[in-house]
Every structure is written in structure tokens, then in C-alpha cells.
Amino acid sequence: MDVDPGQMYPSVGVLNRGRGLLYRDPVAGSSTSYKQLNRIRPGVLVYSRLKAFEGAITVTPNDLPESFASQEFPTFTFASEADPHFFRILTTTQGMWDALQRASKGMGGRRERVKPADFLNIVMDIPPLPVQERIVEVIGVIDDQIAALDKEAETLERMSMAIAEDLLSNERIVALGTMLDDIQGGRSPQANTRPPGADEVGVLKVSAVTPFRFLPEESKALLPGTSMPKSALVQPGDVLITRANTPLRVGAVARVPDDVRNGLYLADKTLRLVPSPKLDPDFLVVAMALKSARTHLTSSATGTSASMFNVSQDRIRETPIPLPELDRQQEVSSAVLSVRANADAARAEVASLRRVRAGLLSGLLNRTINIESAELGGLIRGEGHSGA
Structure with missing residues (x-):
């Protein structure tokens, strides 16, 4: 879409290694050099042409508010035989990152890019829709546990600093x-x-x-x-x-x-x-x-x-x-670090679960299911890009 100098555009990018979207501050149409922007819709696959070789690819959440990005971020909708949730999981795998790295063309650094046409020609083992849905169900259980533990760790870390701020407020x-x-x-x-x-x-x-x-x-x-x-x-x-x-x-x-x-x-x-x-x-x-x-x-x-x-x-x-006095310093640090130790334990459990997830997903994709080979171009359709 054409950029209106009088409008503000909530903007997003894509984090590397399939970690989702990067939410940026809104950009004024009058302050950007781009003449056109891509509208990033909910439930679409999006990647960074420039950083694809680092695994900068994701599927946008269904509740994504109105968002925009430059034309360096092509988007794709899904065919009926493709589950967007499965592809969101697929973007977190080493196999996807390796495929993007192989598709990256150019001469070093910031000139390297993955063109949409090359992206659509990537061949990967994509299981039938019912198997995709089963993988989403199984991996989703682990992802829910990881999210809950992440939230617990973040809460404990905030609590530790609230304790520190309170104990030291009058020193x-x-x-x-x-x-x-x-x-x-x-x-x-x-x-x-x-x-x-x-x-x-x-x-x-x-x-x-x-x-x-x-x-x-x-x-x-x-x-x-x-x-x-x-x-x-x-x-x-x-x-x-x-x-x-x-x-x-x-x-x-x-x-x-x-x-x-x-x-x-x-x-x-x-x-x-x-x-x-x-x-x-x-x-x-x-x-x-x-x-x-x-x-x-x-x-x-x-x-x-x-x-x-x-x-x-x-x-x-x-x-x-x-x-404070030295003995008070030690009391405060002991109280704070005790809470942080619980947060660290939650983080360690998250790391363990991520390893379990990676091993299970690898098994589901490569050993324990009957995978059909398909080109990505047959399951997703280009949306916000020129195809060049």
C-alpha cells in the first residue's frame, strides 16, 4: 500500500530463529523513506528477506493488531491443506533455518537476501493436514508449559527487584x-x-x-x-x-x-x-x-x-x-538472591523442556510419522511482495 505522509504506521519486524515478531514504535509516513509498506495481517507467514538466513521467519498471531512493515518482509497466506499453527512450529526448527540459509543469495552481509520466488521453491517434508494438527496438539502442550514457566520466572524476577527497592528505599x-x-x-x-x-x-x-x-x-x-x-x-x-x-x-x-x-x-x-x-x-x-x-x-x-x-x-x-552497613547489605542480597534462585530454577526447567521439545518435534517430523514431500509454494501463496 502507498504511504500517506499524514498517517502513523504501527510497525513490526521478525526476530531470528523463529522467535516471533518484533514490535516497533509507530512510524510517521512523513518520516519514512519508503513509498510503499506491506500490511502485515493476522495468521500469515512472514519473513525478512534480509535476515532470512538467520531464521527470521514466523507466522503472525491471530490477534495481531493493525501492523505494517517494509517490502523487505513478504507475507504469504495458507492453502486449505496447511495448518498455520503447524507452520508456526515449523519456523522454530533447525531444518527451516538451514533451508532459508541455503536459499539466501548475494555477496555477504547485508546484501544477502531470500527472494519470495526462491522461498516458495524450498522443498521440505510436510505431513498431511491431520498429522499437522496432531503435531500442533502435542507440541502445544509443551509450549504451554514453557510459557507458564517463563511467566513464573519473570514474576519472580520482578518480585526480587521489588523486594530490593523496598528494603533499600531509605538508605x-x-x-x-x-x-x-x-x-x-x-x-x-x-x-x-x-x-x-x-x-x-x-x-x-x-x-x-x-x-x-x-x-x-x-x-x-x-x-x-x-x-x-x-x-x-x-x-x-x-x-x-x-x-x-x-x-x-x-x-x-x-x-x-x-x-x-x-x-x-x-x-x-x-x-x-x-x-x-x-x-x-x-x-x-x-x-x-x-x-x-x-x-x-x-x-x-x-x-x-x-x-x-x-x-x-x-x-x-x-x-x-x-x-547500608555491610551486614545489612548481606541481608538484602541474601533475600533478593533467594528469590532469584527460584527464578533460575524455573529458567533451567524451561531450558530442559526446550530440549525435550526439539527432540520430540524432530522425531515427529523425521522418524515417527509418514511425511509427504511438498514444495512450500503448494501450501502458501504470496501476498505482500513483488515476487522478485
């Missing part, structure tokens, strides 16, 4: 820098894109640190011959902060657990906070997750890209934190 406020002995960082090394093997040295990706959670698997193997300073070696008990990340995630703080694997190093986008003896390390993690600290850090971040903002060490030192 005196100091600048973080007055309670630090040092801020230490690593450097930008040459690294592979793959994670390090069991006996290899690795460097942390910026995604390794999220609020309260350290993810050692989010690391890359160093290239042979690359050296790192000993001061950048990650140690159990370290308190780490991201100095560069997306606008809402910059300044995330987590403590390294005691069982962290050996041979991981800080990169230049992650810093180590060294608290003074008057500041409990666990309490530091809690204090840096408070609304006042998060607001300070995110509002202090600067950058020219929507995907990576930076906050300086000076601004980190200026972060306001409450400072």
Missing part, C-alpha cells in the same frame, strides 16, 4: 566509584566465531553478562598465537559489567560463579568491578540492578548504532547506589 546514596578499589578491563583480541573447546582459551562475548546472570557459553575461541594479559583472566567471584551493549542492556552486572571454567578472558566491552571491603560483591550486583542505577547507566550510554551503545568508566563510577 543513603553514594557514587559507586567511592566504593570501588578499581575498574579493570580486557582488550579486543583476534577470535573465532565458534565457542572454545574444552581445552581452548576463550574470550567473553558481550552477551556473556546479563543482569544477575553470567553465561560462560557466550564466548569465542581465541585464534592460535593470540595472547591476553593475565589481568583480563576471569576469576570466580568477579563482578562484571558490560560497558557496551544495546541501549537497554548496557551496564548489565553479574557475578562469576565459583565453578566457572578456566581460560576465559575479558574483552574490551566487559569490565571487572573491584569493590572495596565496605561493599559486598553480591550486594553490588543487586544495587546495580536497581531502577535508579539502570536509568543512570542507560541514559548515560552514547552511540550512533541501535545495536551497540557505550558507557564510560567515569559514568559507571558516578552511578548512584544505596549503601
